[in-house]
Amino acid sequence: MLSLRAVNQYYGDQHTLWNVDLDLVPGTCTCVMGLQGMGKTTLVNCITGNLPIASGSIVWQDADAPPLDLLKVNPVQRASMGIGYVPQDRRIFSQLSVEENLHIAMLAGGAPGCAVTPAIYDLFPELYMLRTKKGAALSDDHQYQLAMARALVTQPRLLILDEPTRGQSLAFIQKLGSLLVRLNQDLGLTLLLAEQHLSLIRRVAHRFCLLHRGRNVAQGDVNQLDTQLLSHWMSPDLAG
Structure with missing residues (x-):
């Protein structure tokens, strides 16, 4: 579905992504891991088109369709x-x-002109009860549900979430995990998470890509996330 090869990105003179490779397989959940400031959000923004890349390739391919160079496609497209x-x-x-x-x-x-599909409110029943409320009047939990519903209402084939657990409660993270499992396993939606909450990653993801200072230092099946790997690359001492 999506393939990144040797992606490099710069903020001014700062080299932020270094030859990153990543493959997203349809129907799977992949997590881009790493401590704060290691390049997760930068990578996500390169995929969505909100940041340009300096070199490399990002290719999208639908089933039975030729590959499409995403670098020629703007974020709206x-x-x-x-x-x-x-x-x-x-x-x-x-x-x-x-x-x-x-x-x-x-x-x-x-x-244009279509009613909101009942399937959205089936995924987010709490939003149905709040459908006349302004966004500003919603709790943080319901605001995030609305952000997800906005992304899902167009029926995407790939859903990207950037740091969904940041600043959230354990109750929210548990509920989010259940929703992501449903989206992926029951509805077949391909997911990409930029995340560092390990219990959520183990629950919902099939594969991981671990970034350290913009470099892809490890990737593979989630069951390969052992103590040695995590202690080596996810220690806060590495952020300095």
Whole structure:
């Protein structure tokens, strides 16, 4: 579905991603891991098109279709192709209602005039009860649910979540894990998480890509995340 090869990225003179390779297989959940500041969000933003890359390739391929060079496709077009994105800052419209937020997302996805599908409220039943509430009046938990619902209402084939557990409670993380398992295992949605919460990673992900200072230092099946690997690359002492 998505293949990155030798991706390099710079912020000014700072080299932030170094020859990163990554493959996303349809129907799987992959986690990009690493401590804060190691390049997870930068990599996600390169995939969504919100940051340019200096060199390398990012290729999207649908079943029975030729490969497509994503570097020639802008962020809006990438979203319309089926790449859904939930950023850290959620980006909901705080002065619009839940329902209005979802309608705007549908319009942006090319579905004008359509009613919000019941499947969205089946995934987020709490939002149905709050559908007339403004985004600003929602709790942090419900704001994140709305951000996810906005990404899912266009029926993407790949959903990317950037640091979904950051600053969240254990109760929220447990609920998020159940939702991600449902999206992936029951609905077949391909997932990419930029995340460092190990219990969530072990619960929902099939594969991992571990970044350290912008370099892909380890990747493989999640069951390969042993104590030695984690202590070596996920120790806070490495952040300095």
